[in-house]
Amino acid sequence: MIVTTADLFKIAYGNFAIGAYNINNMEQALGLFEGNVKAQAPFIVQISKGARQYANPRMLEAIIRAAEELYPEAIFAVHLDHGDEQTCYDCIDSGFYSSVMIDASHHPFAENVAITRRVVDRAHAKGISVESELGMLGGVEEDIAVDEKNAMLTDPDEAKAFVAQSGCDSLAVAIGTSHGAYKFSGSQGLHFDRMAEIQKRLPGFPLVMHGSSSVPQEEVARINAAGGKLNPSAKGVDANQFARAVPLGVTKVNIDTDGRLVWTRVHREYFRDHPEGFDFRKPGTLFVPAYADFIVDKSHKLLSAGTLPMVREALAK
Ligand code: G3H
Ligand code: 13P
Ligand code: ZN
Numbered sequence: 275m276i277v278t279t280a281d282l283f284k285i286a287y288g289n290f291a292i293g294a295y296n297i298n299n300m301e302q303a304l305g306l307f308e309g310n311v312k313a314q315a316p317f318i319v320q321i322s323k324g325a326r327q328y329a330n331p332r333m334l335e336a337i338i339r340a341a342e343e344l345y346p347e348a349i350f351a352v353h354l355d356h357g358d359e360q361t362c363y364d365c366i367d368s369g370f371y372s373s374v375m376i377d378a379s380h381h382p383f384a385e386n387v388a389i390t391r392r393v394v395d396r397a398h399a400k401g402i403s404v405e406s407e408l409g410m411l412g413g414v415e416e417d418i419a420v421d422e423k424n425a426m427l428t429d430p431d432e433a434k435a436f437v438a439q440s441g442c443d444s445l446a447v448a449i450g451t452s453h454g455a456y457k458f459s460g461s462q463g464l465h466f467d468r469m470a471e472i473q474k475r476l477p478g479f480p481l482v483m484h485g486s487s488s489v490p491q492e493e494v495a496r497i498n499a500a501g502g503k504l505n506p507s508a509k510g511v512d513a514n515q516f517a518r519a520v521p522l523g524v525t526k527v528n529i530d531t532d533g534r535l536v537w538t539r540v541h542r543e544y545f546r547d548h549p550e551g552f553d554f555r556k557p558g559t560l561f562v563p564a565y566a567d568f569i570v571d572k573s574h575k576l577l578s579a580g581t582l583p584m585v586r587e588a589l590a591k
Contacts, residue, residue, distance in 0.1 A: 276342065277589060279351040279373035280403045280443060282316055283480045285588045287525050290577035291483075291516055294318035295569070296355060296530035298325045302537075303337045305562045307345040309569025314582035317348075317573075318372075318526065320355040335370050349585055353405070355528070362393045366402055373397075375446065379407035383432065390440035398441070405526075408436050409448030411485050427468050434475035444480040444526065447472055451485035451511055455494075455531050458509045469522040480525035487531035488513045493539055500542035513575040520577055527576055536568050537561055 286292050293310075297303050297319055310317045321334055329337075338352060351372035354365045358377070365371040374397060378389040390406040397404045409428030428447040437445060449472075450465040451457065472481060489510030497504055516527060544557035573579040 275346075275349050276372060277316075277349055277351055278401070278403065279318065279353060281589060282318070282349075282351055282585070283403075283444065283525050285585055286316075286578070286581075287478060287480055287523070288521055290581055291520050291524055291527045292316060292318055292578060293569070293572050293576050294320045294353060294355075294482075294526050294528045295533060296320045296322055296325060296528075297334070297337070298328055300337050301558050301561050302533060302565065303341045304344075305565025306569060307341045307348050307350075308562065309566035310350070310573065311345050311347050312566060313570040313573035313579040315569075315573035315576070315578040315580070316350060316582060316585045317569075317578070318351045318353050320353050320528065320530075322355040322530075323357065323361050325355075326361070331364075331368070335368075347582070349582060349589070359389055359393060362404075363396060366393075366397050366400055369400075371402060373403040373405060373443070375405040375407070376442075377407050377446075379410060379446075383408075383436070387436060387439045390436075390442050394441040394443075403443035404441075405444045405446055405482055406436070406440055406442040407446035407448075407482075407484075408433055411448050411452045427465060428472060430468070430471040430475050433472050437476055437479060444482050445476070446482040446484050449483065451483060453485045453531070455487070455489050455508045455510070455535070456505060457485060457487075457489065457511065464511065464515050464519065466518060466522065469519060469524065473523040476523070479523065481523040482526040482528065483519060483524045484528045486511050486516075486527045487529050487535075489531060489535065493532075493535045496539045497535065497542055500539070500546040502538065502542055513572065516575045517577055529572060532568065532572075533565060536565050540564050 354374040356377045362374040362376050365374050376393040378386045394404045410426045449468050487510045489508050494504050540561045541557045
């Protein structure tokens with residue numbers, strides 16, 4: 275059942291975080307729905323601009339609608355990830371999305387506010403909620419590369435002013451994470467003190483943590499043992515820290531890279547072990563349950579596992 279992101283946030287805030295996972299194809303959708311139903315967790319299906327270009331928006335919508343029929347127990351929202359203004363409007367007008375993210379964080383504050391405000395006005399007129407971003411994460415965001423040193427943590431006072439002026443419904447904050455497989459060097463990590471400061475100024479307001487993949491070292495090692503050349507020092511967010519972020523207002527946690535690593539590991543190992551193989555359905559069949567297991571594990575870390583009956587009840591009120 276597709277529900278509004280706003281309803282999910284109301285139920286989740288302070289209790290658990292909702293996993294927001296990017297999908298680009300059928301196999302990811304099957305594993306995502308299977309895993310969340312198994313874990314009894316609500317979730318958010320995210321579609322990036324890149325996914326829309328790769329798979330075609332209508333194809334993605336058809337995949338998600340089919341998955342909804344195959345998994346009638348699933349409770350989820352559909353969200354545009356890192357949209358520009360025009361893509362936000364396309365998604366708002368499509369009538370399929372529960373929420374959109376306008377990412378104008380690379381613009382100066384006032385322009386970020388103005389762009390977000392325009393998207394909010396169009397989205398709210400249709401009952402769709404809007405995530406915006408303030409501050410700069412490290413790593414690569416769509417086509418914007420930000421080197422780790424220049425990544426700027428979100429300023430708490432600015433966050434308060436931004437939400438008041440833009441009218442956005444949730445805010446992606448830079449609190450130490452970055453996109454992709456190479457997040458932390460040395461001892462960097464999540465800035466809980468910064469989260470607490472932001473929450474103080476925005477009590478009850480849902481914060482979003484992008485760049486939240488864990489980049490498990492075992493996964494990287496298996497990929498490299500099967501012919502990959504990922505940097506073995508690749509490090510991500512410690513998923514055991516999600517539980518500490520939840521009471522500080524982190525309500526949505528974005529995970530994409532980890533799913534790509536599962537895909538790469540399964541496919542590299544399969545073709546390493548079956549060099550004569552060329553039927554992609556064989557590794558695809560292995561990927562779906564492997565991805566579902568991965569989702570189950572994340573749901574436990576996000577504290578969303580087992581909440582589905584309570585979420586269903588709260589939504590019915
Ligand atoms: O933050 C970006 C997401 O991981 C989506 O990546 O733009 O390559 O689809 P993508
Ligand atoms: P990761 O690259 O850490 O998976 O982050 C994904 C993300 O933030 C999508 O918006
Ligand atoms: Zn992101």
